[in-house]
Amino acid sequence: MSPRNSTELLNSKMGRRSFLKMGALTSVGAVAVCSASEPIVKATPQQLKEAYPGSKKVKTICTHCSVGCGIIAEVKDGVWVRQEVAQEHPVSLGGHCCKGADLIDKVRSTNRLRYPTVKKDGVWERIGWDEALDSVSAQIQALQKKYGPDSIMMLGSAKVSNEQSYYIRKFAAFMGTNNIDHQARI
Ligand code: SF4
Incomplete structure (x- = not known):
């Protein structure tokens, strides 16, 4: 089967929302690779329940391109601590690419260039x-x-x-x- 036919088959069997969700899952995989230098630790029961007590979730958009996918930024004491996919966003419908999946790294990455x-x-x-x-x-x-x-x-x-x-x-x-x-x- 040619790639073109594969794409047509995929499109015929998969709606836009499903496809975007699959894209989000793929992005999570990419994030795991991108963040390989950071240690992965098991969350405590309290962290699973509420990792950042007192934090608030702010609806915002990814600024990495003009698509403008939805992002939920979790903010505690003025610091962006975690992000989630905005499932109900009218543009991205709960999906985004790998750039948006780790948008938070733009501010917290140790590789961030902060000065010349x-x-x-x-x-x-x-x-x-x-x-x-x-x-x-x-x-x-x-x-x-x-x-x-x-x-x-x-x-x-x-x-x-x-x-x-x-x-x-x-x-x-x-x-x-x-x-x-x-x-x-x-
Ligand atoms: S998540 Fe990807 S597609 Fe969506 S706005 Fe960001 S860069 Fe663009």
Whole structure:
């Protein structure tokens, strides 16, 4: 059976909601792999009952792309501590992709970049924002001086809004180039 026929068969036997739920289960598997560096411990009966006493659940949406899947963010003392799938969300219907499945990692990951760093003699060092911006702008200017304005390009993102896209476009024009694209197209 060709892949095309397989897809047609799948679509004929599986509704959108079921398919999205299957996607959510697949995402959970991906999360387990992504979080392999964190120890997995057995929850206590109290944790199973109420892991974060006094927390509140906030309905929000994933910001990783313009689909806008539903996320339930559990917040305790102003800190996002856990997330759940928003089963009744009108867009995602209880499913989301692997990016949204671990959206919380965006804020709690130990790999999160919290400040500018630069590699000096093979070692990453923290630097200030002024130094970072001066360094980047100096390198852009040097490139454009040597190779012309089209030696640089700007990439958008699935995470930026219409307004941010507008600013990126304006900034590219300001820099004298039409080299602009969306990261998803590459
Ligand atoms: S969960 Fe995936 S598909 Fe849904 S908004 Fe986030 S990135 Fe987009």
